[in-house]
Amino acid sequence: MxxxxxxxxxxxxxxxxxxxxxxxxxxxxxxxxxxxxxxxxxxxxxxxxxxxxxxxxxxxxxxxxxxxxxxxxxxxxxxxFTALYQSAEKQLIVANLFNLLAKILVEEEDSQIIFEDLVLLCQTLIELPPQSDLIPISERLFLLRLIKHLGYWPNEVGLTDFVETKIWSLELLKNLAEPALSQQATKVINHFFTTKIV
The missing domain is CATH 2.40.50.140 (Nucleic acid-binding proteins)
Structure with missing residues (x-):
């Protein structure tokens, strides 16, 4: 056969x-x-x-x-994406996210949008210089979109624009880095991890 x-x-x-x-x-x-x-x-x-x-x-x-x-x-x-592993900070972000995805994604469930966001994240991390303040912001943006794609989005008005678009840009990351938005994003992510991730 x-x-x-x-x-x-x-x-x-x-x-x-x-x-x-x-x-x-x-x-x-x-x-x-x-x-x-x-x-x-x-x-x-x-x-x-x-x-x-x-x-x-x-x-x-x-x-x-x-x-x-x-x-x-x-x-x-x-x-x-080999260049990612020349930075300890970037490598740690990738390792943590990959372990998270291995744990929470349902086997063989359509995840193409999440895959595309992961590719864009990796490309963005490569382009950012070492020690850039936008490196952790990139991780935060990916996590926000992951929460949205998994169906757990809490309708946070101020963050909607970040998860509705497919764009990854420096301007978007800089906007998310604004203290009020960054704090709001952290709150959403922490709530997801404490209530949805066992």
Whole structure:
């Protein structure tokens, strides 16, 4: 019986070891949302796929559906976001967000808008200079939009413009950095984490 091969780009949010040589990947893709992918033999030193499946990598993947999990056929690392990991602050933001997404996204639920926002966030973080005051503001904007996309938006009037647009711009980030709006955004995010995240 032949299996249909699916090609997709995506982020490796995290992984779990499975057996002696395998990994179970939490892969975040535009087509399938968060999906669990079994990568066989990739923990072996000789595996050619091993360097492409490090946590937080972005890449291109070929998958087939299995009975319990997707199965990995091939993986190729895409280096467009590698510069993120030259900054400890940016790397920490990415790590925290990826772990959050691995935890809260429903498996194989349509998450294309969230994926697009994540790509835009990564691009923005790369463009911002180290120690920029807008780095944590970028994370805040992503979290606000994530809350909106997940259906938990509390209709905060002053913040509506930030979550209704698809635009990511320095002007938008600078506006969100205004003390009153920044404080309001922090309140919304903290409420989400204390009431929705267990």
């Amino acid at each position: 032949s299996h249909r091969l699916y090609h997709t780009e995506g982020f490796v949010l995290r992984h779990l070891p499975r057996g002696e040589a395998n990994k179970l990947l939490y892969l975040f893709t535009p087509e399938f949302g968060r999906c669990l992918v079994l990568a066989q033999g990739v923990r072996q030193e000789k595996s050619k796929l091993r360097p492409n499946l490090v946590d937080y990598n972005f890449g291109h993947f070929s998958l087939v559906r299995g009975r319990e999990f997707w199965r990995l056929v091939s993986a190729e690392k895409d280096s467009r």
